[in-house]
Amino acid sequence: MNTQNKLRLDAGSIARCRDDALRIASQVQEMIDLHTTVSVERAVLRLVGVDGVDAFEVPLPNLMVEQVRQGGDLSRGVSAYLAGALLATGLDVQGFCAAFLEDKVSLLGHTLPDSRLTADTLRPYLEASFQTISHHRQYREAQLARFGARQPEIYVIVATGNIYEDVKQAQSAVRAGADVIAVIRTTGQSLLDYVPYGATTEGFGGTMATQENFRIMRQALDALCEAEGRYIKLVNYASGLCMPEIAVMGALERLDMMLNDSMYGIIFRDINMQRTFVDQYFSRSLNALAGITINTGEDNYLTTADAVGSAHTVLASQFINERFAQLAGLPKSQMGLGHAFEIDPDLEDSFLLELAQAQMAREIFPEAPLKYMPPTTHSTGNIFQTQAVDTLFNAATMMTGQGIHLLAMMTEAIHTPFLSDRHLAIRNARMVQSAMRHLQEEISFKEDGRIMRRAQQVLREAERLLRDIADTGLFEALEQGVFADVRRDRNQGKGLEGVIKKHPDYCNPAMDLLREALA
Secondary structure (H helix, E strand, C coil), X not given: CCCCCCCCCCHHHHHHHXXXXXXXXXXXXXXXXXXXXXXXXXXXXXXXXXXXXXXXXXXXXXXXXXXXXXXXXXXHCHHXXXXXXXXXXXXXXXXXXXXXXXXXXXXXXXXXXXHHHHHHHHHHHHHHHHHHHHHHHHHHHXXXXXXXXXXXXXXXXXXXXXXXXXXXXXXHHHHHCCCEEXXXXXXXXXXXXXXXXXXXXXXXXXXXXXXXXXXXXXXXXXXXXXXXXXXXXXXXXXXXXXXXXXXHHHHHCCCCEEECCCCHHHHHHCECHHHHHHHHHHHHHHXXXXXXXXXXXXXXXXXXXXXXXXXXXXXXXXXXXXHHHHXXXXXXXXXXXXXXXXXXXXCCCHHHHHHHHHHHHHHHCCCCCCEEECCCCCCCCCHHHHHHHHHHHHHHHHHHCCCEEECCCCCCCXXXXXXXXXXXXXXXXXXXXXXXXXXXXXXXXXCCCXXXXXXXXXXXXXXXXXXXXXXXXXXXXXXXXXXXXXXXXXXXCECXXXXXXXXXXXXXXXXXXXXXXXX
């Protein structure tokens, strides 16, 4: 990939941005290290092998964590309670789960082991899950080495609500040329504080994210790899109130990418910021171990704020997301930092402004497989104009070396795109990719021209913003609506009641093993 400094960006300014982003993330990390959440604790149970639902379809991890929260002390971690119960009853995890559902055993009323005995008791179960995750990573890497990876990767969405219909649409998209399939999650699932169970056939605007649905789609895509001669990647959402649990499910079922932003849930779903930051740390550590590429959500900022005036907030957020990811052990090669082609196409020189933003991101984050999002804010019922703007988006992707290319559909401003719309979008992208295959290597930008000046301006503004946030703190910035023009209160928002300050004897052997593996 050609990452030379075509825009003459100030290396000192970039370094200062990274330093301030580290200050920002480190301040938040101090809070993260002192807290756990109900969703982190449920994720630990899932890694140990706790799964299933009761007669009312309440997930077993929820039942267990709630029992400890109501009758015990969750600040010590659910792991100690489970280990104590296993030692007292002599049951293994599967046997204990079955007895728990029959109300024959409880997590309460047993002596709590110390952290070493807790870790020793749960280690065989955790290591089994980690071995599964490691096997999945090795398999993915072997398949990618065997088939190779196309660049940019064409990323398309399926969203019928029915996992079996999603499979049909996904297979059709793959045969048409898609490299990455994203199953959009049903509207509102991010606000559910539990993960639904089993295969699902109903959803609005998307399909339920469940472990069984992940398994079904993974098997369907794998069945096409040989015939298509490439490894097909699968995407879902490790976000919302169950972010850590869905990260576990994705790792266990060999998803390849997961939408996992450090601030998206705060800004766009009004999830409490403390809950989100704690959850994203655990999730990203697990994604790092699994080799899963995260996709961040800066593109969403430009749906509520002006894409020209707020461009520097996108860059500032990319720096912050990068630092949060690094603190969680995620390498740059797994950071699908997001941005979007959302400048009003009627604005004079809009394409030049967009090239400046895209090239700037490519140069500042050369190792990241940037996720470039399509134009949607200014799409209308005029499908011919939308198709023309989408073609410009495809051209910008090739001219600036983006890695993950989420396709736009000419009818998405009118209705859920038809199969034929997706085929046309893929054909358009493939045509532009072929026609412009080596254009990035051939072009340079005029010294002190409009594109160069614009990129340098955005970098300067991002540097000032990051310095201000580092001085006042990220919580304050989110309360002031710095990102996406949306204000959030640090002591409000959904899920705050699920944030727990850790006891001095808090124990989480899953997190300890993750840190060991990532060290």
